[in-house]
Amino acid sequence: MDAAALWQRYQDWLYYHKGLEFYLDVSRMRFDDAFVAAMQPKFEKAFQDMAALEGGAIANPDENRMVGHYWLRNPDLAPTPQIKQDIVETIDKIESFVRKVHNGDIHPPSVPLFTDIISIGIGGSALGPQFVAEALAPDFPPLRIHFIDNSDPAGIDRILTKLKDRLGSTMVLSISKSGGTPEPRNGTIEVKTAYAAKNLDFSQYAVAITGVGSNLDKQARSEGWLATFPMEDWVGGRTSEMSAVGLLPAALQGIDIRAMLAGGKEMDDATRVPEIKNNPAALLALSWYFAGNGKGEKDMVVLPYKDSLLLFSRYLQQLVMESLGKEKDLKGNVVHQGIAVYGNKGSTDQHAYVQQLREGVPNFFATFIEVLEDRQGSSLEIEPGITSGDYLSGFLQGTRKALYENQRDSITLTIAEVNARTVGALIALYDRAVGLYGFLVNINAYHQPGVEAGKKAAAAILDLQQRVMQVLKHEPAPISLTHLAEKAGASDEIEAIYKILRHIAANRRGLVLQGNPSQPTSLTVSAN
Numbered sequence: 001m002d003a004a005a006l007w008q009r010y011q012d013w014l015y016y017h018k019g020l021e022f023y024l025d026v027s028r029m030r031f032d033d034a035f036v037a038a039m040q041p042k043f044e045k046a047f048q049d050m051a052a053l054e055g056g057a058i059a060n061p062d063e064n065r066m067v068g069h070y071w072l073r074n075p076d077l078a079p080t081p082q083i084k085q086d087i088v089e090t091i092d093k094i095e096s097f098v099r100k101v102h103n104g105d106i107h108p109p110s111v112p113l114f115t116d117i118i119s120i121g122i123g124g125s126a127l128g129p130q131f132v133a134e135a136l137a138p139d140f141p142p143l144r145i146h147f148i149d150n151s152d153p154a155g156i157d158r159i160l161t162k163l164k165d166r167l168g169s170t171m172v173l174s175i176s177k178s179g180g181t182p183e184p185r186n187g188t189i190e191v192k193t194a195y196a197a198k199n200l201d202f203s204q205y206a207v208a209i210t211g212v213g214s215n216l217d218k219q220a221r222s223e224g225w226l227a228t229f230p231m232e233d234w235v236g237g238r239t240s241e242m243s244a245v246g247l248l249p250a251a252l253q254g255i256d257i258r259a260m261l262a263g264g265k266e267m268d269d270a271t272r273v274p275e276i277k278n279n280p281a282a283l284l285a286l287s288w289y290f291a292g293n294g295k296g297e298k299d300m301v302v303l304p305y306k307d308s309l310l311l312f313s314r315y316l317q318q319l320v321m322e323s324l325g326k327e328k329d330l331k332g333n334v335v336h337q338g339i340a341v342y343g344n345k346g347s348t349d350q351h352a353y354v355q356q357l358r359e360g361v362p363n364f365f366a367t368f369i370e371v372l373e374d375r376q377g378s379s380l381e382i383e384p385g386i387t388s389g390d391y392l393s394g395f396l397q398g399t400r401k402a403l404y405e406n407q408r409d410s411i412t413l414t415i416a417e418v419n420a421r422t423v424g425a426l427i428a429l430y431d432r433a434v435g436l437y438g439f440l441v442n443i444n445a446y447h448q449p450g451v452e453a454g455k456k457a458a459a460a461i462l463d464l465q466q467r468v469m470q471v472l473k474h475e476p477a478p479i480s481l482t483h484l485a486e487k488a489g490a491s492d493e494i495e496a497i498y499k500i501l502r503h504i505a506a507n508r509r510g511l512v513l514q515g516n517p518s519q520p521t522s523l524t525v526s527a528n
């Protein structure tokens with residue numbers, strides 16, 4: 001296609017949303033009109049399915065759940081008056097709580113103000129809050145946030161050490177929809193113990209965001225925690241940023257949550273339009289389908305050219321991959337669906353992996369995210385007439401062009417600036433694009449059965465550890481791994497047993513492994 005034809009294609013396919021000052025350019029995805037026409041019937045069905053979902057259908061049949069994250073941005077859409085009231089009340093409760101925290105009406109036992117937050121959660125209970133904090137938190141927020149999003153003792157220590165002199169003014173948010181996920185449960189126990197070690201009454205610092213009636217909810221109520229906020233059954237973890245999960249930490253950091261919700265609502269309205277060309281989420285879903293042949297054959301590389309959007313690709317990784325990565329379709333056929341997502345930021349990644357994108361295996365399509373405003377205030381000229389922001393903008397255009405010339409397709413999304421409204425809009429845009437794509441390929445985008453398998457296997461390993469340690473306790477002399485496995489009734493788990501023992505021994509927890517580490521069968525173990 002020559003330059004004039006490409007310019008025409010750019011204009012033909014350009015989507016612009018006036019209110020949000022948002023542009024979407026899919027002109028560098030090489031689909032043709034025949035492809036779009038062939039997709040039309042699938043989209044008609046997807047639009048209908050999406051309308052049913054928003055109307056309160058059981059869109060997550062495996063878990064028998066409604067899927068209601070769109071209602072969070074527009075409670076008038078909620079299918080029952082009770083749900084509407086719950087949403088409105090939760091937002092009011094968040095705002096009132098945050099006001100009191102900021103003005104000191106709610107304060108830690110012996111100091112006038114909270115200064116920090118430890119937010120404990122994983123997956124959807126961390127990625128949205130992390131993305132939003134990085135994108136929107138002011139440089140000097142009223143409360144500074146720190147995340148524990150893993151069961152890594154060293155990671156937990158790092159946060160606690162950093163906060164050692166401020167623990168007495170640090171609020172703890174324990175976030176878990178199920179209220180039973182091991183990582184946040186472990187983090188909460190560790191943090192609670194650290195408070196106790198400093199003679200601080202944890203309940204005066206702790207806030208739970210969780211499903212009503214969950215174990216975490218029960219613990220928070222029985223211990224009299226500072227507050228609890230609900231996580232509704234009809235909000236999935238990865239779409240929970242605009243529930244209490246995302247709104248409470250954001251508001252505590254001084255982020256304008258009403259603007260975030262308004263941006264989300266505006267984008268929801270725009271992505272409800274049942275016409276591919278006039279619906280930015282449909283244009284994304286169309287492009288993804290085209291790129292990967294409706295089978296995820298190409299990875300999505302997300303490149304925001306703005307430091308504050310660094311965590312967007314990580315956020316999208318869960319949203320897209322946990323939603324679309326499914327073994328079976330809704331009819332039970334094995335389909336192995338999904339789209340792999342990765343990326344950090346431009347132009348930084350230019351100096352990391354863009355070499356492969358340009359010349360290596362062509363197994364991806366790129367999504368550039370452009371922000372028109374370089375910075376607040378004016379910019380220095382690095383060279384006559386050229387600023388750092390001009391460089392960043394030039395790098396984006398240059399990479400897009402270089403990729404296209406080498407048959408690598410890309411989408412470009414442009415926003416005027418990074419603010420609460422545009423971030424809310426970006427979240428809503430991808431919520432809808434993922435939902436539509438899920439309907440196009442006929443999968444349940446709202447469950448995550450694959451994650452359960454790993455969780456169960458991990459629980460079995462911990463159970464095995466208890467059994468093995470029980471056996472070892474009564475062993476008078478060093479014992480071989482084979483013998484130990486037999487005694488624990490787990491001969492076929494010998495490799496797992498070896499790894500359990502190696503881990504415990506490395507942590508000097510009362511086990512001695514003797515023998516040649518390069519030949520595990522030679523090892524004997526004893527408890528001391």
Ligand SMILES: O=P(O)(O)OC[C@H]1O[C@](O)(CO)[C@@H](O)[C@@H]1O
Pocket residue numbers: 122123124125175176177178179180181184236237238322448451
């Ligand atoms: O909020 P919870 O229930 O602790 O779950 C955390 C995460 O675990 C998952 O259930 C599985 O990874 C995610 O969907 C969810 O975001």
